[in-house]
Amino acid sequence: MASVENTQEVDQLVRAKESAFLEFIQSKGLKTTRQRSTIVQVFFRMRGHISVEELLREVKLVNPKIGYATVYRTLHLLVASGLVEERRFGDGLARYEGRSEVEHHDHMICLECGQIFEFFNPRLEALQEKLAEENNFKIYRHRLELYGICKDVESCQHKKEMAARKAHKATGG
């Protein structure tokens, strides 16, 4: 679940990301706008795997005039800048990830409730390198997604109901 954070540490991180983004924008000869800055600031205060709709909702709390198209375009610029990664899990919905506990990580996705768990395993990483070496191959990047179900049935059921309620609301029913 995406959540917005406001701590000193996050402030610092947001500033660093924002200036890296500005540098990228300027190198492309594009204009920096206040709306773009707002979107970038809000995005990097959020944690998790964020959809355009989730980001739009948070952005609108800061500036209700910012629309979907601007958020969408800014996210794509963030992806192009390398500061953000786009991910699509089982449901095909694009999600954006800008920061997490660990730099590189892989994902486990619950097919029931949609919860996304992050993991990093050095033994697994090393094994991949070894496999590549054995196959005379050089890895540039990899993506490991494990699909299954939460073993914590209670939390899974709860999340599932929350997600269903949200989808119900979104369709206006």
Ligand SMILES: [Zn+2]
């Ligand atoms: Zn992740």
Ligand SMILES: [Zn+2]
């Ligand atoms: Zn689950």
